[in-house]
Amino acid sequence: MGRLSYHIGRLSEEEEIRFGFSDALSRSVDERIMLGLVRIKIPVMDDRAYRIFSTMEDYRRWAATMLPRYLGYYRDD
Structure with a gap:
């Protein structure tokens, strides 16, 4: 997971969505797969x-x- 982002205060809904997308796009494919799969019994x-x-x-x-x-x-x- 690449960069670190920090924000003081509450994000607007649009800022939160943009932050989520930019965070996801900064990850490698392996990291996306690892975070996207949940192992259950x-x-x-x-x-x-x-x-x-x-x-x-x-x-x-x-x-x-x-x-x-x-x-x-x-x-x-």
Whole structure:
């Protein structure tokens, strides 16, 4: 992260937006990627390196019964 910017007092909304953009543009691509990705643990999905299913239907049945609904692996039949 390149330069240091300092401002005394409150920024206007437009100044804040400009500051945010200039701050983001001063970063390298690697820094943008590092700051843009958030690592999270996904329950059940992360507890094994891989799983093998005979059919897609087997996978869908497993996902519907084993994964939390908020992950989006469910079907409304």
